[in-house]
Amino acid sequence: MRTRLLMSDQTLFRSIDVFEIDYAPEFFNYRESQLKDLAYQIRPALEGGRALSAICRGLPGTGKTTSVLRIFAELEQTTKKILPVYVNCQNDRTKYMVFSRIYAAIVGHAPARTGISIRSVMDAIGGALQRQEKSLIVCLDDANLLHYNNTLGDVVNSLLRLHQDYPGARAAVFATVSDMNLDLASDLSKWVLSPFRPSDIYFPPYDADEIRGILQDRIRIGLYPGVFSVQMLDRIVEQTMESGDVRVGLDLVKRAVLNAECAARTEVIEEDITKAYEQAKHIHLACTIRALSTDERLLLQRIAELSQEQSGPLVSGAIYGRVEETPKVGYTVFSRQLRKLDSLRLVDLIRVQAGGRTSEVALRYEPEKVVQICGKRGIAEE
Numbered sequence: 173m174r175t176r177l178l179m180s181d182q183t184l185f186r187s188i189d190v191f192e193i194d195y196a197p198e199f200f201n202y203r204e205s206q207l208k209d210l211a212y213q214i215r216p217a218l219e220g221g222r223a224l225s226a227i228c229r230g231l232p233g234t235g236k237t238t239s240v241l242r243i244f245a246e247l248e249q250t251t252k253k254i255l256p257v258y259v260n261c262q263n264d265r266t267k268y269m270v271f272s273r274i275y276a277a278i279v280g281h282a283p284a285r286t287g288i289s290i291r292s293v294m295d296a297i298g299g300a301l302q303r304q305e306k307s308l309i310v311c312l313d314d315a316n317l318l319h320y321n322n323t324l325g326d327v328v329n330s331l332l333r334l335h336q337d338y339p340g341a342r343a344a345v346f347a348t349v350s351d352m353n354l355d356l357a358s359d360l361s362k363w364v365l366s367p368f369r370p371s372d373i374y375f376p377p378y379d380a381d382e383i384r385g386i387l388q389d390r391i392r393i394g395l396y397p398g399v400f401s402v403q404m405l406d407r408i409v410e411q412t413m414e415s416g417d418v419r420v421g422l423d424l425v426k427r428a429v430l431n432a433e434c435a436a437r438t439e440v441i442e443e444d445i446t447k448a449y450e451q452a453k454h455i456h457l458a459c460t461i462r463a464l465s466t467d468e469r470l471l472l473q474r475i476a477e478l479s480q481e482q483s484g485p486l487v488s489g490a491i492y493g494r495v496e497e498t499p500k501v502g503y504t505v506f507s508r509q510l511r512k513l514d515s516l517r518l519v520d521l522i523r524v525q526a527g528g529r530t531s532e533v534a535l536r537y538e539p540e541k542v543v544q545i546c547g548k549r550g551i552a553e554e
């Protein structure tokens with residue numbers, strides 16, 4: 173008799189959607205003050221003016237996107253005065269693509285792929301805002317990606333100065349940024365900053381109790397009772413705290429339950445979690461590396477190679493001396509790149525001397541895996 177591999181009418185999931193990355197959570201706690209701050213920025217637009225711009229800053233998976241989308245959903249349900257438009261800069265990385273996304277939200281379809289200039293797209297947007305007397309708020313999600321392409325300043329400037337060509341057209345920008353070292357105030361030109369003047373809204377990493385609370389809510393909705401014990405949840409919380417990204421925990425819960433289902437068990441056990449961690453840990457690493465700029469990726473790769481070559485601790489000055497890229501970046505830029513790798517929890521920086529510039533650099537992942545993923549093929553394969 174043939175074994176049926178894809179058969180099972182028994183599942184431990186009440187709703188597997190609850191663990192998907194695009195699921196809009198029913199319960200969204202621990203971000204009340206950030207939601208209040210965002211609402212404050214929007215108030216002037218509700219009174220017929222222009223919303224205030226904001227930068228939502230925080231490490232990956234700290235709830236920035238979800239907060240903005242929640243506020244946008246509420247706006248869509250409650251007012252016609254404001255047009256909220258969400259742009260994912262992972263997909264839309266050029267000025268034309270960003271403006272096409274806004275055009276589509278206003279007109280109902282994307283502009284033709286060829287033969288339409290960005291000027292015509294902006295004319296359509298500006299004209300529609302004038303006619304409809306709506307205030308536009310654009311969320312540039314992962315705006316740091318536009319910044320690395322030198323596009324952010326131009327996009328923000330064109331949006332916030334729309335009123336100069338189309339009197340009465342009002343726009344504001346909510347940018348989300350996961351690069352904690354990006355200092356837009358000093359990186360963007362005064363010409364852009366003058367109309368932008370964003371408020372900074374900070375999203376701190378969740379602590380262990382908050383992560384436990386978030387995962388508990390999902391488990392309650394998404395799984396049948398008794399599938400996930402408190403002890404097993406503690407194991408997942410521990411693993412999630414290593415990256416600080418809620419997505420890691422959600423992914424681990426889902427995989428652990430799938431592993432239990434495969435073994436025809438009705439409860440998740442330690443072994444399911446260990447296996448889930450082995451399956452998932454490199455996916456998180458690959459996602460984080462994919463978001464790095466080319467220079468940062470090369471630096472990480474160099475650190476991994478040096479970790480393979482030498483057994484003792486790596487020191488920042490020595491790493492700088494061994495960076496082979498040309499033109500070589502200055503030490504200040506190099507230090508900034510190291511701090512970013514630290515903030516993304518790819519490396520640990522340990523200050524050797526208080527106040528000094530030298531740090532020990534410890535890679536948080538296996539060097540072989542990092543070298544493999546940093547190579548283009550590795551990133552595509554993960």
Ligand SMILES: Nc1ncnc2c1ncn2[C@@H]1O[C@H](COP(=O)(O)OP(=O)(O)OP(=O)(O)O)[C@@H](O)[C@H]1O
Nearest residue numbers: 197200201232233234235236237238350386418419
């Ligand atoms: N307070 C929360 N309650 C419930 N779910 C949450 C909470 N915070 C984050 N999440 C979930 O974690 C995942 C990541 O959240 P989100 O995309 O909002 O983070 P982010 O800070 O925008 O990340 P990135 O910088 O990588 O884009 C989503 O699936 C979201 O539903």
